[in-house]
Amino acid sequence: MLANEHEGTRNLLRKSVPAPTPAGLEDRVMFGIAAEMDKRAKSRAALSGLLKCVAIGLMAIAVAQSFFPGGTAKTLVAEAGKVTEEPSLKIMWLLHNTYFLAPLLGLYVFSKIYRLKAGE
Amino acid sequence: MDPEYRYIQQVMDGDAGAFSYLVARYKDLTFAIAIRILENQQDAEEAVQDAFVQAFRKIRSFRSESRFSTWLYRIVVNQSLTKARKKKRVLPYEDMELAEGRFEEIESCYKGLSGQDQTNYINLALERLAPEDRILLTLYYLEEQPLAEIAEITGISKENVKMKLHRARGKMYTVLSKLLGTELNRMQNVS
Numbered sequence: 001m002l003a004n005e006h007e008g009t010r011n012l013l014r015k016s017v018p019a020p021t022p023a024g025l026e027d028r029v030m031f032g033i034a035a036e037m038d039k040r041a042k043s044r045a046a047l048s049g050l051l052k053c054v055a056i057g058l059m060a061i062a063v064a065q066s067f068f069p070g071g072t073a074k075t076l077v078a079e080a081g082k083v084t085e086e087p088s089l090k091i092m093w094l095l096h097n098t099y100f101l102a103p104l105l106g107l108y109v110f111s112k113i114y115r116l117k118a119g120e
Numbered sequence: 121m122d123p124e125y126r127y128i129q130q131v132m133d134g135d136a137g138a139f140s141y142l143v144a145r146y147k148d149l150t151f152a153i154a155i156r157i158l159e160n161q162q163d164a165e166e167a168v169q170d171a172f173v174q175a176f177r178k179i180r181s182f183r184s185e186s187r188f189s190t191w192l193y194r195i196v197v198n199q200s201l202t203k204a205r206k207k208k209r210v211l212p213y214e215d216m217e218l219a220e221g222r223f224e225e226i227e228s229c230y231k232g233l234s235g236q237d238q239t240n241y242i243n244l245a246l247e248r249l250a251p252e253d254r255i256l257l258t259l260y261y262l263e264e265q266p267l268a269e270i271a272e273i274t275g276i277s278k279e280n281v282k283m284k285l286h287r288a289r290g291k292m293y294t295v296l297s298k299l300l301g302t303e304l305n306r307m308q309n310v311s
Contacts, residue, residue: 005223006261008223008224008227009223009257009261009289009292010261010262012227012230012242012296013242013246013257013258013261013262014261014262015235015238015239015242016239016242016243016246017239017243018152018155018156019155019161019164021147021148021151021152022151022161022165025147025151025165025168025169026140026143026144026147028165028169029143029147029168029169029172029173030139030140030143032169032172032173033136033139033143033172033173033176034136036136036173036176036177037136
């Protein structure tokens with residue numbers, strides 16, 4: 001296409017007047033952005049709350065499990081003391097007693113982080 | 121540093137308020153693109169709002185290799201085309217092309233119309249083109265975007281843009297020639 005042909009078409013198209021940008025569009029867009037930020041904050045708060053609940057729940061399960069067969073007050077104290085002193089043993093003990101929750105928890109946390117990163 | 125990139129960086133760092141600079145800067149152009157595709161103010165407004173929210177969500181995926189406007193226009197075009205496809209249209213879009221030789225004849229006939237008639241006829245002609253054609257014509261002739269940018273915005277190759285643009289132009293003149301039929305006949309009779 002030659003330059004003057006383009007100019008002819010351009011002049012022709014310039015005669016078309018689309019509707020002007022509606023008043024308040026900017027405010028409405030920013031309102032949508034604020035809603036998006038609010039949604040993100042709520043998601044983060046929900047995730048944080050859930051992680052707290054899960055952590056407390058896991059600890060409660062772990063402590064409760066120490067009461068199961070053989071778990072007398074004496075052994076419980078002894079076990080807890082040992083676990084507190086040795087962080088690696090603490091983790092091992094926790095995993096030994098709550099391993100069945102790990103895949104579910106992992107999956108949930110992974111999907112939540114993925115969704116947050118994707119901005120949902 | 122370009123102030124636009126400074127604002128983009130601020131948004132990436134979590135300052136949502138900085139996004140208002142980008143909205144203020146691009147709202148008119150994004151709306152102009154959306155209304156060309158959708159032909160309806162309310163739909164266009166919704167498309168623009170959705171596009172800005174999507175851009176805000178995905179701003180971390182923006183790489184400064186391309187211009188922000190190109191990246192944003194692409195989102196607007198995609199949002200608008202998705203919306204346009206969802207809407208059922210009664211009339212089929214124009215799909216015929218006119219021989220190039222008649223373009224000048226049509227232009228000269230068009231120039232003989234009053235300003236208001238020119239606006240009415242060109243708006244009617246654009247309405248009868250497919251959204252994809254309208255967007256190419258708008259980006260190239262009105263927004264004066266280079267072919268490479270249009271290729272990036274629409275996601276089609278530069279060669280394809282060139283070809284489709286040529287066809288869209290032909291279709292637009294075809295519709296105009298039909299709309300101006302009586303006027304063209306009168307001109308031919310006079311000459």
